[in-house]
Amino acid sequence: MTNGHPPSTFSGEKLVCIRGERVVFTQLGFSVATGEALLLLGPNGSGKSSLLRLMAGLLKAASGHLSWNGVPVLEDREEHAGRIHYVGHHDAIKPVLSVRENLRFWARLHDPEAGDATAAHALERLGLTHLAEVPGKMLSAGQKRRLNLARLLAAPAPLWLLDEPSVALDRASVKVLEGIIAQHRAAGGMVILSTHADVDLPGAGELHLDHFAAPAGSMAGVWA
Numbered sequence: 393m394t395n396g397h398p399p400s401t402f403s404g405e406k407l408v409c410i411r412g413e414r415v416v417f418t419q420l421g422f423s424v425a426t427g428e429a430l431l432l433l434g435p436n437g438s439g440k441s442s443l444l445r446l447m448a449g450l451l452k453a454a455s456g457h458l459s460w461n462g463v464p465v466l467e468d469r470e471e472h473a474g475r476i477h478y479v480g481h482h483d484a485i486k487p488v489l490s491v492r493e494n495l496r497f498w499a500r501l502h503d504p505e506a507g508d509a510t511a512a513h514a515l516e517r518l519g520l521t522h523l524a525e526v527p528g529k530m531l532s533a534g535q536k537r538r539l540n541l542a543r544l545l546a547a548p549a550p551l552w553l554l555d556e557p558s559v560a561l562d563r564a565s566v567k568v569l570e571g572i573i574a575q576h577r578a579a580g581g582m583v584i585l586s587t588h589a590d591v592d593l594p595g596a597g598e599l600h601l602d603h604f605a606a607p608a609g610s611m612a613g614v615w616a
């Protein structure tokens with residue numbers, strides 16, 4: 393047992409993803425355990441975002457299954473939602489709420505008891521303290537990304553699903569991201585992350601989505 397999240401394994405087996413009529417990937421499998429990180433790699437359109445959305449329960453697999461400690465996650469969607477933080481391409485920032493209010497809102501969605509001290513720490517870690525009272529709509533792209541990433545620290549969740557989290561970040565902020573991921577893993581968390589850029593995740597596994605592509609032109613119904 394670590395001093396944070398209890399030992400767990402998140403895995404997927406024989407996953408098939410269809411978007412529109414196209415088979416994006418087929419027979420895809422992975423496994424991530426406590427303290428581990430998995431990098432999703434592959435060219436544009438190979439299915440990295442789709443796989444992350446599927447892992448987050450936002451998209452349904454055409455077949456195959458996802459398990460947490462061997463139990464299919466679809467058996468209890470609410471429990472699964474409670475164990476993840478998903479940060480996708482679209483920012484979830486409410487434009488009229490301040491940076492601090494946005495963070496408080498997210499923290500309480502995850503944990504109604506979440507205290508202000510945790511949110512303050514998250515703001516400080518992401519270099520947002522001086523912007524705490526600024527409305528979301530006035531942030532730059534990189535500041536919005538940092539606020540979305542601050543959600544990771546505002547309430548605990550063992551599994552972080554991050555879709556190209558380094559986009560719009562300056563080099564110093566990428567270093568901060570690498571640091572909070574390392575700390576999360578040291579506390580028994582897991583991270584699954586897609587990227588086209590250099591994000592240093594020591595010892596991370598790699599999943600190359602193009603290895604699971606269906607033959608060109610495969611249509612739903614043939615491979616699913």
Ligand SMILES: Nc1ncnc2c1ncn2[C@@H]1O[C@H](COP(=O)(O)OP(=O)(O)OP(=O)(O)O)[C@@H](O)[C@H]1O
Pocket residue numbers: 411412414416434435436437438439440441442443
């Ligand atoms: N809403 C949608 N409806 C139908 N097809 C979609 C939708 N979103 C994505 N797709 C298709 O699914 C496939 C995989 O897209 P996805 O965004 O998962 O790839 P990706 O590897 O994340 O790409 P990128 O590196 O460009 O971000 C692509 O062929 C894309 O056109």
